[in-house]
Amino acid sequence: MPPSKSGIADYSAALAEELSKRTDLTVFGEEPKGFDPARFDISLYQLGNNPYHSFVYENAVRHPGVVVMHESNLHHLMTDLTIRRGDWDAYVEECAFNGGQEAREFALRVRNLEIGPDYDGLPMTRRILQASKGVVAHSRFVARECQDQGYEGPTAVIPHGAWIPTADRHATRHLLGLEDQHTLVGAFGFIKPYKRIAESLRAFRRLVRLEPNARMILVGEPHPEFPVEQLIRTLGLREHVRILGFVPIEKFVEYIAACDIILNLRFPTVGETSGSLTRAMGLGRAVMVSDVGSFSELPDDICLKVPVGIHEEDLIFEYLNTMVMRPDLALAMGARAKNWVETECRWDVVADKYTDFLDQVATGRSTSFAPVGLSSEEPVEALMTDPVTEIEEPVLPADEAPLQNEAFVEPGNPVTTEPEPEPIDPIVFESWLSEEGKSYAAHHKSRFVHTLELTPPGDASKSILEMGAYMQITPALQHELGYGYVRGCYYGPEGRIDHKSLVSDSGETFECDVDHFDAEKHVYPYADESFDTVMCCELIEHLFEDPMFMMSEINRILKPGGHLVLTTPNAGSLRAVSAILLGYHPAFFPAYIRPRKEGEEAEARHNREYVPMEIQHLLTDSGFELITLETGEFLEEPHPELGWVTHMLQRYKLSHNLRGDGIYAVGRKAGPIRNRWPSWLYS
DSSP: TTTTTOHHHHHHHHHHHTTTTTOOOOOOSOOOOOGGGGGGSSOOOEEEEEEGGGHHHHHHHOOOOOOESSSSSOOHHHHHTTGGGGHHHHHHHHHHHHHHHHHHHHHHHHTEEEEEEETTTOOOHHHHHOOSSSEESSSSHHHHHHHHTOOOOEEEOOOOOOOOOOHHHHHHHHHHTTTTEEEEEESSBBBBBGTTTTHHHHHHHHHHOOOOOOEEEEESOOTTTTTTHHHHHHHTTTTTEEOSSOOOHHHHHHHHHSEEEEEEOOOOOOOOOOOHHHHHHHHTEEEESSSGGGGSSSOOOEEEEESSSTTHHHHHHHHHHHHOOOOOOOHHHHHHHHHHHHHHHHHHHHHHHHHHHHHOOOOOOOOOOEEEEEEESOOHHHHTTOOOOOOOOOOOOOOOOOOOGGGOOOOOEEEEEEEEOOOOOTTHHTTSSSSSHHHHHHHHHHHHHHHHHHHHOOOOOEEEEEEOOOOSSSSHHTTTTOSSSEEEESSSSOEEEEEEEEEEEEEEEEEEEEEEOOOOSSSSSTTTTTTTEEEESSOOGOOSSSHHHHHHHEEEEEEEEEEEEEEETTTTHHHHHHHHTTTTSSSSSSSOOOOOOOTTOOOOOOOOOOOOOHHHHHHHTTTEEEEEEEEEEESSOOOOOHHHHHHHHHHHHHSSSSSEEEEEEEEEEEESSSSOOOOOTTO
């Protein structure tokens, strides 16, 4: 566990946080004292090929459980357990156990100092695999390697968990002395030859000749036997390449965010999966990987794959040059990578898979599985030989982590997972309005029309609740969208019910009841699972103290699979960005309300406005699957004068999408509320 300088330590800490929400978890981050396996249903061992994991290996052999094979070769670890402890006999016997007489003869030559330990040809995993009740691998590559060593037990291929961090890209670039015209390439983690550092630096030298504004950073602890500084000087790159050394994880993430292109090359490989790679993809960075081992299984559209061989340096250069010349391609690839890790590799998703597999092993069901979504050059059927079989993907639950650890839809790609709505004619609501109402609607027509277009249509059996019902679009819910039962609610004394009756210009009638209560405090006067759809439009920004109470009640009264339509002003719009840069208040409606005459109802002011990312988190934390998230006009006012803001955002590679004045979101109820007090919303 941290503060150990190990990527597996970071992995273990992140996984433990999520597993502790699903299991009764005890963590042993160092040599366990008084460890009694009888106290537990199952033991889970995180195992890597370095001395940090000596105590893990020894306990996993002594007390069998499920072992996570972060790599398919443990030769380095075994030399630490034997040779470095002065026990050459144990090393010779372990080699023989793993590879027979030929391996024994090899080990004797090592003992006589004729050759060095062979870390590639002899994985030294047979003993731990024979002892294990189950194996978790991050790739099919490692799962196959374990099978090749004779392991036939339950196996789960679970993707490496992905951090979805946030970082201030531009602040870090400023501290590095970079301008917006500089392209920054980064390589992260221990600076060792197998990370293809020499090949990358030679390719980068060719790039600098074409693009003098290119820069590179190497972030990680240099290997004492790898003269990387001398190599940089020899290549004439001292003005373009900086070695930043080992940095705390917070700075590590900030440096990744500052980069435009990430190099995550490595050969040879023993199947390890890179935590820095998942962080880079979680930040939406364009990444380049070696086309070997587990990296070959990554989808082709989320990274650039470099085959190892005589043309490796040429291809690294060509890829770098292409991404520098076409930054739009790099941004698009980074966006796809971010979306992939958010879907496949979020820690809550990974923890669910762990929990399922551990339960299967502990209860003796031992149904092994591999997740959907990891591409491979081989057909899935060819890989899924027993005991590695496939099971259905679980529903993706939201986690309770802080905002920076949660998934967010890529701003350049508004989410819509349902068919395009049918166009709505404004007459469907205008004909029900008074002259005063029609005057108001003239300024809000786009919002009203688009809200109706997004609302799932109903039929005679369907019910819908409109919160904050002003009766502007309420009749259209029945006469245009077809709902058989329409009800409204509004702020007011708990228990009061108003009966509304309207007649359209054409003589049609509409009637519904409007309940009064405080949406942040009162239990809503509806039974569980009463409605197919709830509309919460231009309401949440008015709430004073507890919006998640409202979201909890909405979840409660919606039927399983029911829809929530939520609209609200966008605090991150082009208009808001323009206002704050020009020295004005960015909120859409920041004004206080003057006192009204006695007896008049006071309008509610805006208390908190939201950005699209927060609305996604709001829905996810509240138990909803995100169906639609987009922005658009709020008032009937074009904004050609805001083109300069779009230009500025593009120049600094910031998203210029989801910048409309109004946020439009639709969620589908997927389960109960997941996080009553999310840290991004409550102090």
